[in-house]
Amino acid sequence: MSRIKTPRKLSNPPIIRGFNPYGPLVDLTKTESVILHYEEFEAFKLCDYDHLTHHQASILMHISRPTFTRIYASARSKIAISFAEGRQIEVEGGKIYFESDWYHCNQCQSHFNNPDRMLQLTNCPLCGSEQIENAKQEDKSITDREEISMHLVCAHCGYDVNMQVINRYSKTHCPHCKRLMRGNSVLKNQI
């Protein structure tokens, strides 16, 4: 009997359910769609959209580096099949779980999570106080190793800024629309 798979951690569920090819030679009724698992979608996103290394991405997904590499290879293979053969991609399935950020309110002493990572919490959901702080402990094994200059852009309003961050997982929210900012990072002083 094979060993039970470790569940893979996902930051947020994908915003799409799949992709459709189009063109004169594509016949969707005759071809089967490719099933891309949630963990494969997340691995592809972390590597090729967030530009993380396999080691850093595997830590985020709470799996080993070789396992991450296998998932990533499977994702690329499925996407290549879909492109080459003109097949639909359906994003579903996989052994996964979601985990959100936790906060602590200094006024009512309650703990609460942020179910939507794309929006920033400013008030306690119970007492409405603004004295809240992030209760999550940063992963020292990653933070101690690098110092990064990042060019961050808000996808919503277009605001962009260059700034130094402690690590590439630091979350920066746009001061205008309060949404999570994304950007390309330039590694500096990596030890």
Next chain:
Amino acid sequence: MKTAITSLKACMDSEVDLQFGHCGCFVIYDSTNGSIEFLPNPYRENKEQAGLLAIQLLHGKNVQKIISGDFGQKVKPILDSHKIQMIILSNTNITIRKIIELLQEQSVKTT
């Protein structure tokens, strides 16, 4: 927005139940019309999967926040995937009436 609070008994002066799946009763407060519903927990005596069944019950009622004393390890990822906010109270002596007053004050501020 609907908020569920785990309660020991089905009354306003009851204290918050420390458990989520095996709590005595769910109090569902709707901030849009101010209604309060007392829902006895049918899975209270279950030996297994009480939390998972309770989530299905509350998710079916479109609850978006749950206030309790604690949540189990099996329950947290499922609540995250349903995008239901968890609020863990450190002061569990607080009554249901007090919590609903806090939520009412907040809904007045936001509107």
